[in-house]
Every structure is written in C-alpha cells, then in structure tokens.
Amino acid sequence: MTAVGDTTGTTLDRRAVISLLRRLRSPEGQSNPQPVWHQLRALGDVVPAPWGGYLVTGYDVCSEVLRGRNWLVPDLAWQARQPNAERWQAPATQAVSRGLFRLNAPVHTSQRRALGNLFGRTTLDALAPLVAAQTKRVVDELAERICRDGEADFVPIVSDRLPVLTVGEWLDVPARHHAHILDFTHRQVHLQELLPTKSELAVSAQATADMREFFTGLIRERRADPGSNVISGWIRYWDEQFPGDPAAADETVYDLTMFITTASLETTATLLANVVWLLGRSEEQWQWLWRNPEHIDDAIEEALRYDPPIHVNTRIAADDTVLAGTPIAKDEMVHVMYGAAAHDPRRNENPECFDILRNGAHMTFGGGAHYCVGAALARLEARTLLTELLGRFRALRPVSAPTYAPRMVFRRVTSLKVTT
Numbered sequence: 068m069t070a071v072g073d074t075t076g077t078t079l080d081r082r083a084v085i086s087l088l089r090r091l092r093s094p095e096g097q098s099n100p101q102p103v104w105h106q107l108r109a110l111g112d113v114v115p116a117p118w119g120g121y122l123v124t125g126y127d128v129c130s131e132v133l134r135g136r137n138w139l140v141p142d143l144a145w146q147a148r149q150p151n152a153e154r155w156q157a158p159a160t161q162a163v164s165r166g167l168f169r170l171n172a173p174v175h176t177s178q179r180r181a182l183g184n185l186f187g188r189t190t191l192d193a194l195a196p197l198v199a200a201q202t203k204r205v206v207d208e209l210a211e212r213i214c215r216d217g218e219a220d221f222v223p224i225v226s227d228r229l230p231v232l233t234v235g236e237w238l239d240v241p242a243r244h245h246a247h248i249l250d251f252t253h254r255q256v257h258l259q260e261l262l263p264t265k266s267e268l269a270v271s272a273q274a275t276a277d278m279r280e281f282f283t284g285l286i287r288e289r290r291a292d293p294g295s296n297v298i299s300g301w302i303r304y305w306d307e308q309f310p311g312d313p314a315a316a317d318e319t320v321y322d323l324t325m326f327i328t329t330a331s332l333e334t335t336a337t338l339l340a341n342v343v344w345l346l347g348r349s350e351e352q353w354q355w356l357w358r359n360p361e362h363i364d365d366a367i368e369e370a371l372r373y374d375p376p377i378h379v380n381t382r383i384a385a386d387d388t389v390l391a392g393t394p395i396a397k398d399e400m401v402h403v404m405y406g407a408a409a410h411d412p413r414r415n416e417n418p419e420c421f422d423i424l425r426n427g428a429h430m431t432f433g434g435g436a437h438y439c440v441g442a443a444l445a446r447l448e449a450r451t452l453l454t455e456l457l458g459r460f461r462a463l464r465p466v467s468a469p470t471y472a473p474r475m476v477f478r479r480v481t482s483l484k485v486t487t
C-alpha cells in the first residue's frame with residue numbers, strides 16, 4: 068500500500084527492517100544506535116514496520132506527527148478495536164493506558180488543565196535546594212567509593228537514585244519505599260516496548276499489580292491524614308470534580324501519581340548517565356566545560372539530542388491520511404523515532420558529532436498536546452548534578468562503555484563505571 072523511495076514494501080525491505088530492529092535491540096545497537104538510525108532513514112522518512120504500521124525517521128515528519136491534529140495516542144478505545152487481545156487487552160496494559168500519555172481529548176485536556184504548570188518557576192525554586200542537597204549526598208558517596216575502590220558505578224550510586232530522591236521528596240514519599248518504586252518501575256516498562264514477549268508481559272502484569280497496591284495504599288493514607296503535599300492537593304481537586312464520589316477521585320489521583328512517578332524515573336536516570344558518559348569520555352571536553360560552566364545547559368541539551376532517553380513514541384491516524392507521500396489508513400500506528408529524527412542531517416548537520424555549542428534541534432520531550440510535563444524538573448536535576456560534578460572532579464572518566472537493558476523504546480543504562 069505504501070511507496071517510500073522505490074523499494075519499500077518489498078520482502079527484501081521487510082527483512083532489512085527486521086534485521087535493523089534486531090540490531091537496535093542488541094548490545095551493539097544499544098551502545099551505538101546511530102548507524103541503525105542512519106540505515107532506517109535511508110529507507111525513507113516513513114518506513115513500513117514489519118508488524119504493521121510505520122516507523123517515522125525524519126525530523127520534520129516526526130514533528131508533523133507529534134504536533135498534527137490528525138494524530139492521536141493509542142487510547143483504550145483504539146486498543147479495544149485491535150484484534151491482538153493478548154497484547155492490548157491484557158489487564159496491565161489497560162491499567163497503564165489510563166495514564167496521561169494514553170489519553171486523548173477531552174479527558175486528556177481536562178487532566179492536563181488540572182495539573183497546570185506542574186514544574187513552574189515557584190515549584191522549581193522550592194525544589195532547587197532539595198535537589199542540591201540530594202545531589203551533594205549522592206556525589207559525596209560516589210567520591211568516597213572512588214577514593215576507596217579506585218572506581219565506582221555511577222548508575223546505582225547517582226543516576227538511578229537522584230530522580231527517585233527528587234520525585235520522592237516532591238510527592239513526600241518516605242525514602243524506605245524508594246527501592247520498591249524503582250524495582251516495579253523497571254519491571255513494568257516492558258509493556259511499553261514495541262513487541263513485548265508473553266513472559267515480559269507477565270513481568271509487567273505483576274509490576275502493575277505491585278504499583279497499584281503501593282500507590283492506592285499511599286493515597287488511602289493521604290486521604291485519612293491530608294496535609295499540604297502534592298497528593299493531598301490532587302485529592303482535594305478531584306473530590307471537587309467528582310462530588311460525592313471519592314472512589315472516582317482516588318482512581319484519577321492513582322492514575323496521575325502512578326504515571327508521573329514511572330514517567331520520571333528511568334527517563335531522568337538515563338539522561339544523567341548519558342551526560343556523564345558523553346562528556347566524561349573526552350577529558351578535553353570535560354575540562355573545557357569546567358572552564359566554561361556557562362555552557363552547562365548547552366551540554367545538557369546536546370546530551371538530550373544526542374541520545375534521547377525515550378527512543379520511540381507511538382501515535383495512530385485519526386482518519387485516512389497521507390504522511391510524507393505515504394497513505395496511512397485510519398487507526399494505523401506510526402512510531403516516531405526521536406533518536407533517528409535528532410540525527411537527521413537535514414536538521415542537525417554532522418549529527419554524530421557531540422558538539423556542546425551546536426544549539427541543535429531535538430524532540431526528546433515530545434511535542435504538541437502531550438509535551439513532557441516534567442521537562443523542567445529533569446533539566447534542573449541534570450544542571451544541579453553536572454554543576455556539582457564539575458565542581459568536584461577535574462575529570463570523571465568512564466572506565467568502560469556503559470551497559471544497557473535490551474530495549475527499543477525506554478532506554479536504560481544499567482551500569483557506568485567511572486573513575487577520576
């Protein structure tokens with residue numbers, strides 16, 4: 068049905084795409100996805116996916132999908148229309164699909180309006196000293212470990228912990244629960260992959276049940292003993308929207324708390340690890356930034372462009388449409404490839420070069436109605452951490468390349484050993 072370049076849609080191309088996607092998921096593809104993105108882009112801006120739907124690889128076309136009115140997120144109504152019940156009607160998939168990123172207007176609009184500017188200037192100013200204190204704490208531990216052992220793993224000591232300490236502080240969740248939250252977040256994410264296996268879906272189902280137990284317990288506690296914290300504020304707001312129906316209010320507060328927590332942790336952790344890997348692997352670059360700290364924000368933006376923590380996001384066609392010359396039927400899926408887009412040389416010249424002063428284009432936080440709610444918080448954490456690290460270490464060198472979880476959608480750095 069499609070015509071991208073002069074070869075797509077053929078058996079040969081289907082095989083080529085399958086093989087590229089396999090490579091993307093492999094350890095080699097995880098540590099260096101750029102050549103795969105390059106080859107996918109060479110097949111066209113819109114490439115048929117082997118399982119149906121399309122991969123969107125070019126910057127401008129990805130941007131058109133994210134911002135266009137004729138593209139929706141695959142919500143529960145769309146999932147109910149799909150023949151693959153095991154994938155789309157699995158209880159865990161359904162539960163997670165009540166989160167913001169799977170809602171369309173008007174429910175999405177009312178939930179976003181209710182949240183307002185979640186991390187506006189006042190909230191960020193209030194959070195900044197807390198983030199600074201937590202950052203100092205984890206970096207102290209990193210320094211001690213390097214001093215003692217000669218090297219340390221940045222991931223468990225710093226990049227996995229700072230986001231959960233920050234969001235935990237913001238939501239007022241005691242530190243004793245943080246390890247549990249991280250654990251179910253890592254397990255739950257499988258169902259957001261493009262082609263989860265049966266056993267991965269089973270792991271996600273258990274994680275979703277654990278999440279529900281934890282967050283409903285937390286909301287019950289906040290309802291019994293309200294305070295001036297974020298969750299109590301949400302309960303008050305949604306009680307007004309659902310007068311006389313506290314169960315409905317609690318359900319909405321659950322969806323928000325669960326989704327915001329899980330959306331914020333692995334993503335920010337990956338950004339923090341990426342920043343250290345991409346800067347630290349060149350001592351010259353680290354020292355340049357040390358001498359020019361006014362470019363810390365530029366370095367973070369380039370890390371966001373160079374290696375987006377989320378590689379793929381999905382939309383569906385609201386109606387029959389044409390995308391970059393490719394006819395797409397109503398309800399068909401398209402997968403926006405953030406990384407491939409940010410490495411599109413038509414948009415960012417010489418894209419494989421990590422260039423702090425590039426001022427490049429990226430859509431790492433998405434775009435349009437679903438633009439990331441926590442972008443400002445993620446940037447605050449990255450800025451605070453990088454400032455602290457540069458103040459502390461004249462060099463922070465990776466001992467070896469990072470290792471990654473074998474994923475295509477949510478990127479996760481599992482280990483990054485560093486030394487000074």
Ligand code: HEM
Nearest residue numbers: 167168330331334335338376432433434437439440441445
């Ligand atoms: C580097 C860190 C982060 C990255 C790369 C990231 C990326 C994204 C992306 C790509 C989207 C989807 C946008 C779209 O569909 O167009 C998104 C949505 C979202 N993010 Fe983030 N995010 C990060 C951190 C955070 C943090 C810290 C929070 C909250 C504290 C957060 C909360 C959300 C929420 C609630 C949504 C759903 C918005 C909606 O659908 O309306 N994210 N994020």
